[in-house]
Amino acid sequence: MLRIAVTGIPGIGKSTVVAKAAEKLADQPGFKIGGIQTAEIRKEGQREGFSIMDLATGKTGVLGSIRESGPRVGKYHVNLEDLEKIGANALRSAMDCDLIVIDEVGTMELKSEAFVSAVKVVLESDKPVLAVLHRSSSHQLVQRMRREFEVLVVNEKNRDGLPGKIANRFREMR
Numbered sequence: 001m002l003r004i005a006v007t008g009i010p011g012i013g014k015s016t017v018v019a020k021a022a023e024k025l026a027d028q029p030g031f032k033i034g035g036i037q038t039a040e041i042r043k044e045g046q047r048e049g050f051s052i053m054d055l056a057t058g059k060t061g062v063l064g065s066i067r068e069s070g071p072r073v074g075k076y077h078v079n080l081e082d083l084e085k086i087g088a089n090a091l092r093s094a095m096d097c098d099l100i101v102i103d104e105v106g107t108m109e110l111k112s113e114a115f116v117s118a119v120k121v122v123l124e125s126d127k128p129v130l131a132v133l134h135r136s137s138s139h140q141l142v143q144r145m146r147r148e149f150e151v152l153v154v155n156e157k158n159r160d161g162l163p164g165k166i167a168n169r170f171r172e173m174r
């Protein structure tokens with residue numbers, strides 16, 4: 001069962017690697033991708049927070065924002081409701097997919113018990129997974145994923161080639 005996690009320093013391009021690999025795989029007829037993708041929310045050039053999207057349905061919510069009122073991570077407040085309704089739910093309903101993408105298992109996502117439980121269910125399943133993993137978290141779930149996944153560290157030299165290599169690995173597995 002193929003499980004790959006990408007990690008690396010902030011802003012190096014982890015999400016981009018995963019998104020590009022998923023795009024390449026989605027081009028294959030019948031290859032179904034589920035899970036979540038996160039992105040920045042910017043207003044007038046300033047980062048206000050992060051969105052979370054269910055990759056299978058396109059449904060999008062707020063992961064964290066300076067405008068929310070949930071638990072704090074830096075200057076952002078985590079939106080536990082959307083993390084459960086969109087994040088955890090996307091993972092739960094991805095069980096019929098050929099690949100589950102989890103971008104990412106990071107500090108904000110780990111604030112949600114529902115999300116953490118949903119990731120554990122994915123880990124217990126027989127599904128291929130491509131995840132972005134927080135570089136230095138000591139959270140049990142992250143430690144477990146570091147042990148169980150093939151971990152690739154993204155850097156400036158390898159980031160352009162990684163999407164193709166990762167997509168090929170998941171293609172070969174079929």
Ligand SMILES: Nc1ncnc2c1ncn2[C@@H]1O[C@H](COP(=O)(O)OP(=O)(O)OP(=O)(O)O)[C@@H](O)[C@H]1O
Nearest residue numbers: 008009010011012013014015016017104132159160
């Ligand atoms: N291969 C690349 N070449 C040039 N720029 C890139 C490349 N990959 C990503 N970038 C740029 O770097 C920035 C950060 O990318 P990305 O969000 O993928 O990084 P990240 O490691 O996931 O970030 P974070 O640590 O915030 O989660 C973006 O502006 C993106 O356009």
